[in-house]
Amino acid sequence: MTTAKKPTRAVKSSTKKKSAPRKKPIKNKPQFKQRLWSWFWRLSILFILLLSVWLVYLDAQVRSQFDGNKWALPAKVYARPLSLYPGLLLSAKQLKAELQWNDYKAVSHVVKPGTYGRDGNDWIIYRRGFSFSDRTEEPVKIRLSFAEGRIEQISVAGNIRGLERIEPQYIGGIFPAHNEDRDLIALQDVPPALVAALVAVEDRGYFDHYGISIRGILRALKANIAAGRTVQGGSTLTQQLVKNFFLTNERSLQRKIKEAFMALLLELHYSKEEILQAYLNEVYLGQSGRRSINGIALASRFYFAKSVQQLDLSEMALLVGMVKGPSYYNPFRHPERARERRDLVLGIMEELSIINSAQRINAQGKDIQVADSGRAGQREYPAFIQLVKKQLQQDYRLQDLQSTGLRIFTTLDPWLQHATETSVQKHISNLEKRIGFKDPTLEAAAVVTSVDGAEVRAIVGSRRVQYFGFNRAMDAQRSIGSLAKPAVYLTALSSGRYNWSTIIDDKPVSVSGQDGSLWQPRNYDRKNYGPVFLVDAMSKSLNQATARLGMTVGIDQVINTFERLGIDKDVPPYPSILLGSVAMSPLQVTQMFQTYASGGFAMEPRSIQALTTTDNKILTSYAAQGEQMFSPHLMENLRYGLQQVIAQGTGKRLARTFNTTKIAGKTGTSDEQRDAWFAGFDDRHLGVIWVGRDDNKPMPFTGAGGALPIWQDIFLQSGLEPLTPLVQLDWAWVNTQGEVVEPECGVRQMPFMPGVLNGRRISCDKSSSSANSDSRLNDQQNDNKGSSSWFDWLF
Amino acid sequence: MVRLVVLIFVVISFLSACTSMPSSEQYDPRSVQSYEDTSKNNNELLRLDEGKHHPAIQFLLSQAEEARQQGDNRQALSYLDQARQIQPRNSAILYRLAWLNYQKGDLSQAQQLLQRAKLYLNSDKVLQQRVTSLQNSIDAKLGF
Numbered sequence: 001m002t003t004a005k006k007p008t009r010a011v012k013s014s015t016k017k018k019s020a021p022r023k024k025p026i027k028n029k030p031q032f033k034q035r036l037w038s039w040f041w042r043l044s045i046l047f048i049l050l051l052s053v054w055l056v057y058l059d060a061q062v063r064s065q066f067d068g069n070k071w072a073l074p075a076k077v078y079a080r081p082l083s084l085y086p087g088l089l090l091s092a093k094q095l096k097a098e099l100q101w102n103d104y105k106a107v108s109h110v111v112k113p114g115t116y117g118r119d120g121n122d123w124i125i126y127r128r129g130f131s132f133s134d135r136t137e138e139p140v141k142i143r144l145s146f147a148e149g150r151i152e153q154i155s156v157a158g159n160i161r162g163l164e165r166i167e168p169q170y171i172g173g174i175f176p177a178h179n180e181d182r183d184l185i186a187l188q189d190v191p192p193a194l195v196a197a198l199v200a201v202e203d204r205g206y207f208d209h210y211g212i213s214i215r216g217i218l219r220a221l222k223a224n225i226a227a228g229r230t231v232q233g234g235s236t237l238t239q240q241l242v243k244n245f246f247l248t249n250e251r252s253l254q255r256k257i258k259e260a261f262m263a264l265l266l267e268l269h270y271s272k273e274e275i276l277q278a279y280l281n282e283v284y285l286g287q288s289g290r291r292s293i294n295g296i297a298l299a300s301r302f303y304f305a306k307s308v309q310q311l312d313l314s315e316m317a318l319l320v321g322m323v324k325g326p327s328y329y330n331p332f333r334h335p336e337r338a339r340e341r342r343d344l345v346l347g348i349m350e351e352l353s354i355i356n357s358a359q360r361i362n363a364q365g366k367d368i369q370v371a372d373s374g375r376a377g378q379r380e381y382p383a384f385i386q387l388v389k390k391q392l393q394q395d396y397r398l399q400d401l402q403s404t405g406l407r408i409f410t411t412l413d414p415w416l417q418h419a420t421e422t423s424v425q426k427h428i429s430n431l432e433k434r435i436g437f438k439d440p441t442l443e444a445a446a447v448v449t450s451v452d453g454a455e456v457r458a459i460v461g462s463r464r465v466q467y468f469g470f471n472r473a474m475d476a477q478r479s480i481g482s483l484a485k486p487a488v489y490l491t492a493l494s495s496g497r498y499n500w501s502t503i504i505d506d507k508p509v510s511v512s513g514q515d516g517s518l519w520q521p522r523n524y525d526r527k528n529y530g531p532v533f534l535v536d537a538m539s540k541s542l543n544q545a546t547a548r549l550g551m552t553v554g555i556d557q558v559i560n561t562f563e564r565l566g567i568d569k570d571v572p573p574y575p576s577i578l579l580g581s582v583a584m585s586p587l588q589v590t591q592m593f594q595t596y597a598s599g600g601f602a603m604e605p606r607s608i609q610a611l612t613t614t615d616n617k618i619l620t621s622y623a624a625q626g627e628q629m630f631s632p633h634l635m636e637n638l639r640y641g642l643q644q645v646i647a648q649g650t651g652k653r654l655a656r657t658f659n660t661t662k663i664a665g666k667t668g669t670s671d672e673q674r675d676a677w678f679a680g681f682d683d684r685h686l687g688v689i690w691v692g693r694d695d696n697k698p699m700p701f702t703g704a705g706g707a708l709p710i711w712q713d714i715f716l717q718s719g720l721e722p723l724t725p726l727v728q729l730d731w732a733w734v735n736t737q738g739e740v741v742e743p744e745c746g747v748r749q750m751p752f753m754p755g756v757l758n759g760r761r762i763s764c765d766k767s768s769s770s771a772n773s774d775s776r777l778n779d780q781q782n783d784n785k786g787s788s789s790w791f792d793w794l795f
Numbered sequence: 796m797v798r799l800v801v802l803i804f805v806v807i808s809f810l811s812a813c814t815s816m817p818s819s820e821q822y823d824p825r826s827v828q829s830y831e832d833t834s835k836n837n838n839e840l841l842r843l844d845e846g847k848h849h850p851a852i853q854f855l856l857s858q859a860e861e862a863r864q865q866g867d868n869r870q871a872l873s874y875l876d877q878a879r880q881i882q883p884r885n886s887a888i889l890y891r892l893a894w895l896n897y898q899k900g901d902l903s904q905a906q907q908l909l910q911r912a913k914l915y916l917n918s919d920k921v922l923q924q925r926v927t928s929l930q931n932s933i934d935a936k937l938g939f
Contacts, residue, residue: 453883
């Protein structure tokens with residue numbers, strides 16, 4: 001190169017030195033040629049220089065992205081494991097459903113992990129190996145014997161066990177950008193036939209080229225020219241990987257050149273096996289809602305509910321065939337196309353002696369059998385995942401949740417979630433039919449937690465339970481209506497001046513605001529009930545009596561009770577909050593009722609049990625927390641009132657359905673019936689239901705008619721366990737004046753806080769005229785009457 | 796005579812089978828109580844798996860004790876919390892949770908859990924004494 005330049009320079013310098021004119025036509029031709037060469041070489045050097053720089057840049061890009069963690073691995077979220085132990089009440093229906101949701105197959109002979117069967121009254125479950133949050137457990141064949149609906153005995157290989165677990169159901173992920181989901185797999189774990197088929201179909205010369213295949217490009221060119229359109233691609237597996245892993249789907253020459261160079265560089269640095277393994281994990285194989293199905297391992301689980309190792313030839317061929325067009329050959333939507341493609345792949349496999357003729361015929365004879373893509377083990381639980389994400393973001397960065405492959409073990413109970421979803425959907429449709437709405441108009445939200453630990457067992461944020469949209473359970477702020485009333489009565493009971501037998505007045509009330517406006521709440525039925533027992537005012541949800549009571553005990557005191565119940569929001573000091581003008585989300589209402597249900601412990605509903613890394617190190621485990629905010633006796637006393645709602649008040653439908661009054665609950669209906677609520681609990685679970693319209697328009701039903709039936713249906717499906725008392729209260733008979741009397745002349749038996757009765761009661765002959773007796777109770781009532789009179793005088 | 800012996804043998808076998816066969820109700824986690832070991836120090840828990848418990852709880856307490864002995868208190872708490880979810884009102888489990896939290900210096904959590912243990916305390920005298928003893932220890936550390 002340098003020798004070519006020197007004469008040119010010599011010519012130039014001589015031209016400058018000698019000024020005499022020369023014979024241009026003679027010398028111009030070679031000079032021009034020389035100049036042309038000179039520029040050619042200069043430009044070539046520049047090009048090579050730039051190309052080298054670019055290649056160095058590409059090389060750095062390839063190596064930096066391909067070394068170490070290649071993918072942003074989404075956090076995998078799991079439900080609670082199904083714990084099996086003697087004495088557990090477990091219906092065959094639930095066990096079967098939970099096994100099937102976890103992709104267990106019913107078989108006659110249980111010999112493989114992931115299968116189950118019946119042996120007379122016994123169940124045999126071959127549990128898969130699984131890394132639980134606390135330890136890794138090997139596959140194990142569990143025998144369960146049942147008696148009277150409960151597990152009687154658990155054994156493994158003839159040894160009696162106290163506890164066994166079924167691995168938890170996968171319920172979703174916290175995905176990176178583009179929502180790519182994948183399960184990583186090592187090349188040695190992929191069946192050789194699948195790898196051979198992939199190479200045979202996608203890139204036969206894979207083991208012979210260096211990233212690009214000239215022969216392949218020419219063959220594709222020939223085929224495309226012959227067909228008059230693009231029918232074949234010339235890309236090698238390496239190029240396909242480069243395109244998917246590093247580049248975009250842009251169709252340009254520039255991208256194609258870049259792809260070719262990157263493929264060469266990839267082959268330069270990495271072995272064929274490493275590249276093939278990356279390909280098997282990268283390849284796009286379909287879409288499930290927002291979730292992109294990537295990699296052979298996840299695709300195998302998604303389409304066939306099997307691990308890659310369990311795939312038969314027909315299924316392997318179908319997966320390999322789908323690489324060409326996952327949407328076009330989608331076996332759910334286009335089974336015929338998928339079958340043709342599978343058969344073609346099987347034909348190629350036979351042609352290349354990967355399988356023999358008999359295997360091909362056998363595989364081609366099989367139907368396209370795919371697992372239901374919407375099944376529990378592959379669908380997502382948007383409302384719950386959103387809650388998990390929100391709670392985790394208090395401790396972790398979103399970026400880490402989206403990329404480091406964390407495993408999140410949660411509290412979700414798939415059985416209860418199923419019951420909640422089906423109940424919400426069924427009743428919302430029924431309500432709309434009853435009202436005459438033709439289009440879906442109503443919306444709903446529901447939260448179910450365990451009463452003792454506040455673990456969120458089920459959550460629904462919309463009637464469209466699989467839709468990742470506005471989560472009404474977490475984010476909708478709606479007036480809670482009469483759900484506020486228990487806080488008013490709790491304030492009264494905790495003041496020590498009231499008992500459930502205290503008589504309060506249900507008559508019209510009028511409160512003037514600072515701006516001169518008048519607040520005049522009326523009862524739902526517009527009636528005035530006059531003097532009523534405190535407990536009846538709550539159980540029948542009387543607005544006037546409650547407003548009077550709340551004004552007497554003091555709005556500030558009621559706000560203080562809201563705070564102690566765990567409500568972390570500013571509640572304005574307006575009288576209307578006494579009847580629930582305050583807006584809360586169903587989750588906040590759950591937190592408030594959780595305190596009643598747990599016996600006075602304020603607990604935030606929690607959705608996460610533990611968080612582990614991909615190699616199963618526990619990062620965090622969460623345990624039940626909760627400060628005792630109210631005494632157990634006070635809570636037991638309040639729970640009596642809440643049980644009266646079911647026994648004789650607005651929730652008495654539940655007493656009829658479940659044939660027990662040992663359920664605590666409260667209906668709620670906001671102004672003009674814009675919101676219908678029901679919150680209630682049994683001995684195990686608390687459920688909060690909201691029904692309303694997104695446009696906040698009124699509805700022709702109340703909490704008892706709109707939300708309570710959903711609660712009822714959930715608890716019918718999951719089973720109801722009647723409440724057991726937290727502590728013992730003192731019980732006594734009272735007369736119509738609320739005085740404690742002998743049983744013979746009493747009209748109602750009511751509970752009292754310890755020490756209140758103090759052994760005093762009025763004999764029957766004195767009861768009607770002895771309201772001013774020296775009993776402490778009557779003193780209290782006089783106090784109350786005094787307060788009431790003062791209040792009446794004031795307003 | 797032989798028939799009579801066989802009959803007696805069959806009846807005895809049946810009856811003994813009946814007495815040794817655990818009934819599923821017998822293991823109902825809501826009714827099975829835990830009892831502390833009376834032969835041990837009444838005021839101080841030495842091992843998490845002491846005492847007599849429901850089979851599932853016994854298993855989890857053993858796992859928790861194993862983890863504790865390996866110095867993995869977080870893992871031990873995780874096992875205890877699993878036990879709590881099976882028997883949420885078992886004061887022996889709640890006491891152990893409080894005790895372990897106290898051991899690792901989380902007094903506030905220990906206090907909260909002990910309050911719960913007190914709420915569901917049964918007639919087990921040993922457990923009652925241990926709860927009182929732990930409460931005294933917590934109070935002393937909190938400066939009450």
